[in-house]
Structure formats: structure tokens, C-alpha cells
Amino acid sequence: MAARQPRVGLFATCLVDLFRPSVGFASAKLLQDAGCEVHVPVAQTCCGQPAYNSGDRADTRAIAEQVIEAFEGFDFVVAPSGSCASMLKKHYPGLFAGDAAWEGRAQRFSDKCHELVSFLTDVMMVRDTGASLDAKITYHDSCSGLRELGIKDQPRKLLANVRGLELQEMKDSDVCCGFGGTFCIKYSDISNAIVTKKVVNIDASGADMLLAGDVGCLMNMAGKLKRQGSSVEVRHVAEVLAGMTSQPPIAGSGK
Amino acid sequence: MELAAKHFKASAAKALVDVQLQKALGNVEKGFIGKRQKAAAALPEFDALRDNARDIKNHVLAHLDLYLEEYERKVTASGGIVHWAETAEDARRIVLEICQKAGARTVTKGKSMITEEIALNDHLSANGIEPVETDLGEYIIQLRGEHPSHIIAPAVHLNKEQVEGDFRRVHTHLPEGRDLSDPVSLLGEAREVLRQRYFAADVGITGANFLIAETGTSVIVTNEGNGDLTQTLGKIHVVVASIEKIVPTLEDTSQILRVLARSATGQDMSVYTTFSTGPKRADDPDGPDQYHVVLLDNGRSAMLGTEYQDMLRCIRCGACMNHCPVYHAVGGHAYGSVYPGPMGAVLTPSLNGIEETGQLPNASTFCGRCEAVCPMRIPLPKMMRHWREREFERNLTPLTGRYGLKFWAFFAKRPKLYRLAVSFGVPLLSVFGGSSKRFRSLPFAGGWTRHRDLPAPEGRTFLQAWAQREALKQEPAQ
Ligand code: SF4
Numbered sequence: 001m002a003a004r005q006p007r008v009g010l011f012a013t014c015l016v017d018l019f020r021p022s023v024g025f026a027s028a029k030l031l032q033d034a035g036c037e038v039h040v041p042v043a044q045t046c047c048g049q050p051a052y053n054s055g056d057r058a059d060t061r062a063i064a065e066q067v068i069e070a071f072e073g074f075d076f077v078v079a080p081s082g083s084c085a086s087m088l089k090k091h092y093p094g095l096f097a098g099d100a101a102w103e104g105r106a107q108r109f110s111d112k113c114h115e116l117v118s119f120l121t122d123v124m125m126v127r128d129t130g131a132s133l134d135a136k137i138t139y140h141d142s143c144s145g146l147r148e149l150g151i152k153d154q155p156r157k158l159l160a161n162v163r164g165l166e167l168q169e170m171k172d173s174d175v176c177c178g179f180g181g182t183f184c185i186k187y188s189d190i191s192n193a194i195v196t197k198k199v200v201n202i203d204a205s206g207a208d209m210l211l212a213g214d215v216g217c218l219m220n221m222a223g224k225l226k227r228q229g230s231s232v233e234v235r236h237v238a239e240v241l242a243g244m245t246s247q248p249p250i251a252g253s254g255k
Numbered sequence: 256m257e258l259a260a261k262h263f264k265a266s267a268a269k270a271l272v273d274v275q276l277q278k279a280l281g282n283v284e285k286g287f288i289g290k291r292q293k294a295a296a297a298l299p300e301f302d303a304l305r306d307n308a309r310d311i312k313n314h315v316l317a318h319l320d321l322y323l324e325e326y327e328r329k330v331t332a333s334g335g336i337v338h339w340a341e342t343a344e345d346a347r348r349i350v351l352e353i354c355q356k357a358g359a360r361t362v363t364k365g366k367s368m369i370t371e372e373i374a375l376n377d378h379l380s381a382n383g384i385e386p387v388e389t390d391l392g393e394y395i396i397q398l399r400g401e402h403p404s405h406i407i408a409p410a411v412h413l414n415k416e417q418v419e420g421d422f423r424r425v426h427t428h429l430p431e432g433r434d435l436s437d438p439v440s441l442l443g444e445a446r447e448v449l450r451q452r453y454f455a456a457d458v459g460i461t462g463a464n465f466l467i468a469e470t471g472t473s474v475i476v477t478n479e480g481n482g483d484l485t486q487t488l489g490k491i492h493v494v495v496a497s498i499e500k501i502v503p504t505l506e507d508t509s510q511i512l513r514v515l516a517r518s519a520t521g522q523d524m525s526v527y528t529t530f531s532t533g534p535k536r537a538d539d540p541d542g543p544d545q546y547h548v549v550l551l552d553n554g555r556s557a558m559l560g561t562e563y564q565d566m567l568r569c570i571r572c573g574a575c576m577n578h579c580p581v582y583h584a585v586g587g588h589a590y591g592s593v594y595p596g597p598m599g600a601v602l603t604p605s606l607n608g609i610e611e612t613g614q615l616p617n618a619s620t621f622c623g624r625c626e627a628v629c630p631m632r633i634p635l636p637k638m639m640r641h642w643r644e645r646e647f648e649r650n651l652t653p654l655t656g657r658y659g660l661k662f663w664a665f666f667a668k669r670p671k672l673y674r675l676a677v678s679f680g681v682p683l684l685s686v687f688g689g690s691s692k693r694f695r696s697l698p699f700a701g702g703w704t705r706h707r708d709l710p711a712p713e714g715r716t717f718l719q720a721w722a723q724r725e726a727l728k729q730e731p732a733q
Pocket of ligand 1: 568569570571572573574575576598625628629630631632633
């Protein structure tokens with residue numbers, strides 16, 4: 001008898017939910033293809049980062065409790081975002097430090113949380129997602145995924161096995177795009193200076209498509225690319241890995 | 256310097272359109288990052304050394320009182336004098352008294368951020384004593400009446416044409432037609448001018464990178480050798496250092512030295528590492544007649560035992576600002592504080608209070624690159640977040656942001672209401688996005704659309720679409 005399929009709670013993230021459902025469907029497909037049973041609990045809103053990074057610990061904690069309650073019953077909790085996954089995995093436990101009723105619970109929950117692509121490669125041992133796409137892509141390493149969760153090689157390994165796809169590394173792929181959640185609104189001029197540099201590097205890479213693992217960063221870079229009249233198309237890496245690129249790219253195609 | 260951190264946004268906006276500054280800032284990105292990377296990669300035990308360095312300082316901070324007393328004993332035993340300064344004002348007063356007692360007219364200074372912190376130069380000048388900066392970068396900004404824009408490269412915001420202009424303006428005793436077109440000639444001229452000053456100075460003031468408890472020694476690292484001349488040629492050497500510079504032993508010092516220069520400039524070691532213990536002894540060929548150490552607290556002991564204690568591990572290498580995208584964008588002066596960049600965003604509120612400095616810990620994307628390169632493994636983003644929490648608790652955050660956040664949190668905490676709200680809003684926004692799939696401007700999203708388009712939502716929310724798909728799957732086949 002085959003082992004029971006791992007039950008995965010898909011934490012879609014608020015931006016995927018609101019702006020880019022295709023990423024949710026692509027994530028579900030990748031997880032199912034990898035042998036997981038995928039569930040999408042309706043009691044999900046956001047991981048709480050906007051409150052957390054604004055210093056509002058009480059609201060953050062209330063949101064975290066609700067996420068833990070909704071998701072702790074699954075074998076794994078997977079999010080198609082390095083930043084939200086890191087929030088669940090690395091930052092939730094600290095919110096409950098010293099609270100006997102919640103501390104252990106938050107830690108057990110944290111142990112189950114993963115970012116999508118690294119979950120596929122490191123836990124489900126996926127090597128090839130069977131996708132193909134004729135495109136020259138470049139990959140941006142979003143900060144939290146890279147520095148808090150160590151995600152760097154995983155997406156590149158899977159992309160290397162996408163038939164027809166060619167990776168053209170950009171300069172400074174590991175440097176922040178300037179999104180930073182509420183930062184890009186609160187300090188929009190500085191954010192603009194940072195994303196302007198990023199877009200120069202994207203264009204100089206010669207790629208015709210930009211991929212990354214976080215919709216927030218992607219919206220920021222896509223918005224800037226389009227504002228500057230670039231024809232580079234922008235997608236979440238899951239869309240390409242799942243072979244689901246029928247939706248128009250983020251912020252549309254063309255200039 | 257006058258604290259101007261609350262004007263951060265306005266100063267940043269100016270900095271962003273300052274063509275000359277932007278060019279100079281490009282050098283920070285190009286210059287430091289690659290060199291540090293190379294130096295770190297060349298030393299297999301680099302990360303283990305960082306752990307060691309962190310542990311050494313953590314140990315010191317846990318027993319700071321003991322090590323400070325031990326240090327004082329050793330300094331006294333070697334003939335030096337330790338002065339305890341609780342505040343910046345105390346430190347200024349003590350240094351001035353030493354200078355006045357010696358009848359000093361000019362003092363030379365090695366590069367020191369602590370003397371910037373206590374605004375020593377202004378105080379000496381106001382009392383008729385001329386301070387002469389001897390580090391090239393410090394010398395340049397002193398000529399310009401500016402403050403350092405970087406903790407290890409104080410004049411990094413300038414280009415060589417500006418420096419040439421300043422030298423011609425000030426060094427009027429030199430021939431007008433002289434060639435100052437390259438950095439070497441500028442350095443040569445500064446050396447020449449400064450040499451006269453060393454001999455004329457009565458007191459030499461330096462900071463310290465380390466204070467060694469075991470031996471009562473102060474240590475400075477420099478690349479120009481100016482610190483050595485400053486402290487040996489004057490009759491009196493005054494070290495001004497903050498209490499957390501203490502390390503237990505010489506061995507600990509050399510451990511931390513191995514990560515310091517590599518993190519700062521990518522050098523294996525700085526060119527000069529100078530150890531000073533007490534005044535000149537009877538059979539020493541040279542050295543000062545008096546050796547004073549002014550130990551400054553200025554808010555640091557209050558950081559012990561708080562969530563900001565880790566900041567006291569900082570060895571002022573500058574790596575955090577060298578790798579900071581915000582620093583790269585606006586430079587050091589925009590922060591309006593003595594210490595710029597990520598370390599300043601954490602330290603300045605500790606020293607000056609969060610009321611006036613709240614902008615600094617907020618102006619970060621939390622990209623985490625500072626923490627990733629900090630040789631002392633200081634969790635800078637985490638501490639910036641703690642400052643935001645202190646601000647939020649005390650209702651210091653701007654009201655508009657606060658209301659927006661509360662409004663959003665109200666829904667985020669109530670999934671059912673949230674679903675209801677977004678199930679109307681998102682499709683609507685999607686329709687407005689039209690065929691271009693993006694907005695060039697949106698009334699409530701000006702912060703975003705001023706600089707970039709806003710991608711339009713696809714249509715329904717993911718949760719709506721998913722529920723619908725699942726419902727279809729459940730329907731029995733006809
Ligand atoms: S915080 Fe770390 S990286 Fe920044 S100056 Fe201090 S020791 Fe260096």
C-alpha cells in the first residue's frame with residue numbers, strides 16, 4: 001500500500017489571493033504533482049507582516065493565532081512566497097515567547113511551514129516539474145527567501161529542467177528590489193531609486209522574462225518595467241514551473 | 256552635529272536628485288562590496304571567526320562592570336589616568352580641562368566617531384583651542400564644515416574635484432599652478448600640510464577600536480598612520496572611547512581584528528594597528544608624557560539588558576551601510592544623525608530617543624543584507640522592528656498610517672468579513688484595470704503609482720476561484 005499522501009495547507013498569501021490567483025493554482029498543481037493532497041482553508045487573510053513591520057504586535061499576534069488555528073492540522077503549510085513563509089516559520093514563534101499556552105504550539109506550527117519551491121525540492125525531492133517554456137528568463141532572489149530561508153539554488157535547479165528555458169543571470173540578483181511591503185509607500189522616492197537600479201540590471205541581462213518567488217516584489221518590478229516601457233514579461237516562478245502561463249503576465253504584456 | 260533625523264524624508268528627497276552625490280555613492284557600491292566578498296571568501300574560517308567575535312563581545316557585555324574595573328586598574332598601573340564620563344557633556348568638559356591644563360592651543364585628532372558623537376571639535380573651538388583632523392577624509396570634511404557621511408569613509412560623499420577645490424581655497428600658501436588632478440597628489444598635499452601641524456600640536460586625541468582589560472591598552476586601526484603621529488608627537492595623548500569597546504585580552508583583540516578589516520575594506524588587516532599602554536616610560540625613545548582615557552557611557556549602559564543590547568557588539572566596520580540599498584540611495588548625511596545606515600538606525604534612537612529619530616528605523620526594506628554581512632552578527636532589522644514597536648506603543652507613528660493599518664487589521668483579523676470585502680473590491684479593480692492589466696494612476700495608491708504602474712488583479716480572488724473549482728469537482732456526473 002502506498003504511504004498516505006502528505007496533507008498540505010496552501011497559505012495563498014494575500015497578494016496571490018487578491019492580485020494573482022494563477023500563482024495559487026500553479027502552486028496547487030505543483031504540490032499535487034509532487035504527491036501532496038492540497039487544501040486551501042477559507043479562514044486565511046494575510047500572514048500579518050504589514051502589522052508586524054509597523055510595530056503593531058497586538059494585531060500581528062491576533063492574526064498569527066488565527067493562521068495557526070486554521071493551519072496547524074496539516075502535515076505541512078506551504079506558501080508561494082519567501083517573505084510570508086518566513087513570517088510563519090521564523091517570526092511567529094517569537095510572537096509567543098514566554099506564553100506557555102502558545103509557545104510550543106507556535107513552534108510546532110513553524111516546523112511545518114515552508115516556502116513553495118524549497119518545499120518541492122528539499123522535502124518532496126522534486127527534480128523536474130515536466131514543464132517547458134521557450135523563454136530567456138532572469139531570476140530575482142527576494143530578500144526574505146534568500147536571507148532568512150536560504151533559497152537560492154532551489155528555483156534555479158528546477159528551472160534548469162524546464163525544457164526550452166534559458167537562464168540569464170542579472171547583475172546583483174540578490175539585491176533588494178525596493179518593495180519592502182509598506183516601505184514602498186512610506187518611502188516611495190527611495191523605493192523608486194532602488195527599483196530603478198534593479199530594472200536596469202533586469203534589462204541588461206538580455207532576458208525577456210523576469211521570475212521571482214514573491215508576488216510583492218514582482219508587482220513592484222513589473223510596475224516599474226511597464227512604467228519605463230520595457231517589454232520584459234513578469235511572472236511568479238510557480239507559473240512557469242507548473243507550465244501554467246496562459247494568463248497574461250503580471251502588469252500585462254507588451255510595452 | 257545637530258540632530259536632524261526627523262527631516263530624513265526631505266533630506267533623502269534632496270539627496271536623490273543630487274547628481275554629484277549619486278555619482279559618489281556609486282563608488283560605495285562598487286568599492287566595498289566586492290572587496291569584502293573576496294576577503295571573506297579567501298578565509299575559510301571567516302564565519303567561525305564571526306561567531307567567536309560575537310561570543311567574545313557577548314561575554315564582555317554580560318560582565319561589563321568587571322572588565323571596566325579591571326581595565327581601569329591596568330591603565331592606572333601603567334601610569335595612565337581613566338576619566339569616567341556619563342554624558343557627552345561630561346566627556347567634553349573632561350577633554351577641555353585636560354587641554355586647558357596643558358595650555359594647549361592646537362590639538363591633533365585621529366579619526367574618531369566618538370568625538371563626533373560628543374561634538375568635541377565645536378566645543379574645543381568655542382574655547383579657543385583649534386582641533387586639527389589628521390585623517391585625510393576627516394581633514395577634508397573639516398575644511399568644508401561638514402560631518403562624516405560614513406563611519407569609516409567620512410568623505411565618501413565627495414569627489415576629487417570638490418576636494419581639489421577645497422584645497423585650493425584653503426591652502427593659499429601653496430603655488431597656484433600646482434597639479435592636484437589625481438588622488439595621490441591630493442594625499443601628498445594633505446600630508447605636507449598636516450606634518451607641520453603634528454609638531455605644533457600640544458595634545459593628540461584619538462578614539463579606540465578596542466580597550467584591552469588585561470593590559471590597559473587602547474588600540475586603533477588606521478590606513479594612513481596618522482593616528483600614530485597624533486598620539487606619539489603630542490605631549491599628551493587623550494583616548495576618548497565608549498565603554499563597550501572593552502575586550503578581555505590581547506588574544507580576543509586579534510580574533511576580532513581578523514573580521515574587522517575584512518568586513519570594512521576587504522583588507523586582511525588595516526595598514527596600521529597601534530597599541531598604546533600608558534605614557535612614555537623612562538627608557539622609551541618617544542611617546543606622550545601623559546596618557547588619559549575618557550570612558551564615555553552616553554546612554555550605553557541603559558541599553559544593557561534591553562532588546563538593544565546586541566547593538567553594543569558593534570565594532571564600527573561600516574559593512575552594514577556598505578551593503579544597504581537605502582544608504583546607497585541617499586548617502587549618510589540624509590540620516591541627520593552622527594551614525595548613518597543600519598547601525599545608526601538602531602543606535603541613534605538609543606542615544607537620542609525615538610521621539611526625534613523614528614524615521615530612521617522605519618526607513619528600511621528589511622532586506623536583511625546588513626545582518627548578513629555584519630561581522631558581529633547583530634540582528635539589525637530585528638532591532639529596527641523593535642524601535643517601530645516602541646513607537647507604535649507610544650502612539651508616535653503618523654496618524655494616517657496608523658488608521659490605515661488599523662482599518663486593514665480589523666478585516667485581516669476577521670476572515671469572513673475580509674472575504675466579503677475583497678470579493679467585491681477585487682473584481683471591480685480588475686475591471687478598471689482593463690486590457691492593459693495595469694494602472695498608471697489610482698487615487699488611493701499614489702505612493703505606488705507615482706513611480707510605477709500598479710498591476711491589476713486578475714479577476715476573482717484566488718479563494719473564490721478555488722472554491723468554485725472545488726464545487727464543480729464535487730458535483731456528481733450527470
Ligand atoms: S552593525 Fe555590524 S556591520 Fe554595522 S558597523 Fe557595526 S559591526 Fe559593522
